[in-house]
Amino acid sequence: SQTIHQWPATLVQPVGSPLSLECTVEGTSNPNLYWYRQAAGRGLQLLFYSVGIGQISSEVPQNLSASRPQDWQFILSSKKLLLSDSGFYLCAWSPTTDFYGYTFGSGTRLTVV
Amino acid sequence: GNSVTQMEGPVTLSEEAFLTINCTYTATGYPSLFWYVQYPGEGLQLLLKATKADDKGSNKGFEATYRKETTSFHLEKGSVQVSDSAVYFCALINQAGTALIFGKGTTLSVSS
Numbered sequence: 388s389q390t391i392h393q394w395p396a397t398l399v400q401p402v403g404s405p406l407s408l409e410c411t412v413e414g415t416s417n418p419n420l421y422w423y424r425q426a427a428g429r430g431l432q433l434l435f436y437s438v439g440i441g442q443i444s445s446e447v448p449q450n451l452s453a454s455r456p457q458d459w460q461f462i463l464s465s466k467k468l469l470l471s472d473s474g475f476y477l478c479a480w481s482p483t484t485d486f487y488g489y490t491f492g493s494g495t496r497l498t499v500v
Numbered sequence: 501g502n503s504v505t506q507m508e509g510p511v512t513l514s515e516e517a518f519l520t521i522n523c524t525y526t527a528t529g530y531p532s533l534f535w536y537v538q539y540p541g542e543g544l545q546l547l548l549k550a551t552k553a554d555d556k557g558s559n560k561g562f563e564a565t566y567r568k569e570t571t572s573f574h575l576e577k578g579s580v581q582v583s584d585s586a587v588y589f590c591a592l593i594n595q596a597g598t599a600l601i602f603g604k605g606t607t608l609s610v611s612s
Contacts, residue, residue: 393543419598421599421600423602428604429604430589430602430603430604430605431544431589431602431605433599433600433601436598436599438598444598446599477543477544479544487532487549488532488534488536488546488549488591488600489536489544489546489600490546491536491543491544491545492543493542493543494542494543
């Protein structure tokens with residue numbers, strides 16, 4: 388069966404520090420991968436998605452970047468965090484052949500102080 | 501592009517009350533529609549989905565019918581439980597067919 392792992396679960400980082408959040412998927416090949424951010428009062432915002440290794444699409448301009456170095460690995464990064472980067476970050480995957488919705492990871496609560 | 505609007509919360513109910521959370525959509529064509537649920541401190545879980553007009557999705561006592569006439573996908577449950585307390589998100593596929601677009605979420609609080 389397929390599983391998705393996301394870590395860390397919580398993170399407190401100072402303004403200006405770098406960020407690296409990792410998401411991995413097991414039990415499937417060539418998944419579509421997604422990063423969403425959930426901020427208070429703003430619902431779920433799509434940040435990036437990837438349909439394959441090295442293929443990243445950005446949905447909104449921001450202080451973040453994403454990479455997919457392996458088929459099963461999706462990384463969200465920032466060189467310098469801003470206070471506005473605080474939120475709940477969710478990784479998700481879906482099969483490439485049919486879109487039946489997502490399976491989400493358990494999320495990372497990021498607080499920038 | 502495609503978009504979804506769901507009712508503002510919070511919704512506060514007593515146990516065994518009837519639940520309706522409204523969701524309306526704007527879309528090109530007839531994309532699949534979804535309801536996701538997020539329990540406190542967790543990621544989102546797929547609750548139910550409907551892939552074409554007039555389909556009814558159902559799971560754990562929740563139901564939603566894909567209504568193209570009213571462009572709606574309202575979530576209902578006949579008798580809520582305290583364990584149903586969570587945030588509920590309505591979603592649909594974006595116009596490019598590459599990702600889900602979510603509503604802002606509706607918080608449900610059920611008391612005993």
